[in-house]
Amino acid sequence: MSGTYLGMPAFPEAAREAVGNATLRGNLRHATHTIRAKRAKAVSEVSDWAELREAGKRIKDHTLRHLDRYLVQLEESVTAAGGVVHWAADADEANEIVTRLVKMTGEPEAVKVKSMATQEIGLNEALEAEGIRAYETDLAELIVQLGKDRPSHILVPAIHRNRGEIRDIFTREMSEWGRPAPEGLTDTPAELAETARLHLREKFLRARVGISGANFMVAETGTLVVVESEGNGRMCLTLPETLISVVGIEKIVPTWQDLEVFLQTLPRSSTAERMNPYTSTWTGTTDEDGPQNFHLVLLDNGRTDTLADEVGRQALRCIRCSACLNVCPVYERAGGHAYGSVYPGPIGAILSPQLRGTGSEIDASLPYASSLCGACYEVCPVAIDIPEVLVHLRERVVQGGEVTRAGNKVVLRPAKGHAAERAAMRAARWAFLHPGALRTGQRAASRTRRFHPRTLPGPGRAWSGTRELPPVPAEPFRDWWQRTRGGKDGDR
């Protein structure tokens, strides 16, 4: 994944700053609650939502189970339609392929359709290093790029910004990249949108290279499917001579018929629309119409390793709708940047530590960035049991175990920093397996209750810093039971 995110602190520290930022919290709360309510309404309109959700899950699971076969079929279909398929094992390989392809065109710039895969590999930075400028054309991505910022949401990358901040960014930065913002620009949405439209139109009409990702790739025909709301994607797919698409290998669906399910569940889950405004499907090349050169870069970058994990592989069903972000109470407070990845929120908390491994501090902390409330699982249109995977990854962090990295089975050691916790868990287990010991502990706590401090030392400080501790009662229940009903049920 992008080097931009390396060196991120663990989630709790990264979240602390966001929790303390009142503007950010206000922006996030407003945006997530609005879309949450709209999504619920859009979903409730569909009478067979539960069946659609199950169908989406099954199609994805079937495809993942036979991914080798469908990938070969896809390569054959794309090639037959006039495209060229490239295989990239990791981010470096993918970046090298795309950079080489752009250089072959002799062009110094490219227009981009919003794409998670290219963000995941840090493509813009890689192109920049080779003197190629990549222009983001999705409105929110443009705001992020101009603001020298990072996306904080899968669908609404600039969700952490409000209108005033966007006006300031446009006024300050647009002239650096092309057509400047008009004098006296206000923060009304229509004016901001028009400013972006004029700024971008120059780029669409000039560009000879377009770079995209894909929401789906249809194996039977080699068709690239891009769904979007602004029309910028269609501009990028239509006007340039060369189209380069970087697509994660899990994006395959076997047939056109399978799209029927996802083209219903994706827009309703993500933007709360009945149908997304633009659905573009491209199959190879056609003479004198659209791009004359089409390159498909199929990206692994940790996906095969993730597929090898029986519990964790369900994360690959994700269709990037971001419903889980909008409903997550932790995301709402911590913001997307705290997750240290292009995939924030609940899905990011299970996807990033699988794609990247749990070696870094931030990746080892992500499985804990959830209260396991289950709201994410409830809204997921492909039924990814995110809480289940979170707990599974927690196990990997604290206990280590066998995982697949770069195609090889390796045995992970437990992550650092959990020794005290592990000791406490073992001690607790021992006490819980010896009811007498538990009772002795309870009695000791009851007898010393007058001397209990109101604040706790060590990890307990995290509790007593913001909450009062419950008082320990004079008598635990089991003693009361023994005293009043003693011997009634024996001592099982």
Place this chain on the structure above:
Amino acid sequence: MRVALFLTCVNDTLYPDTGRAVVKLLTRLGVDVDFPSGQTCCGQAHYNTGYRHEAEPLARHFSDVFGAYEAIVTPSGSCGAMVRELYPRMGERARAEGRGDTLAATLAPVVPKTYELTEFLVDVLGVTDVGAYYPHKVTYHPTCHGLRGLGLGERPRRLLQAVKGLELAELPGADECCGFGGTFALKNPDVSAAMGADKVRNAESTGAEVLCAADNSCLMHIGGTMARLRTGMRPVHIAEILASTEEEPAV
């Protein structure tokens, strides 16, 4: 009917009043209650923090203690969900790891007969009016594992609505997590506290005197936040409300 009370380690140690209320309530409804004193912890804290292998012996212990009973009743949505939802999963994982069917077979008997208290009242005893009296304005927080894990649905609200003297106030954002989340409260204290504060502010906006839930762990977090924010509201377990009568009113 003879049932086993699975009180949970947290309630036993910190909230014995809830246990006494469950005993009083079920006895009043003609249920013969046992408290198997060998019980300790269902293993949820271990399991959810990533110590599945530490949780397995605790689950086995639970099965040993409770396996012989006709029904197991617990006043905790999350511990109930641990047994019903996660014990089968622990069995499946053990099988997937090539450890045979032993764990699954050991845990299977307790899974279908473990009930959260409100579930037991409504589904098994078939009552919604338990003859309670509680003259206070109350708002109800459906805790996450009760709501989504067990699917308690409207059961707790129906029970509360039937309580004489009780005025039920709808809690805004009721289905949002309070931020407790077990060890989450310790591992991510800032986010947890922010979630708790929002929950308390929503509760305050109802004008209720009491916030009620079916899980003392969440109530410990919410109540601790209420006390620190000096709201004047009180956290009360639903069992204590349902056990309260005109003759013996709860405080």
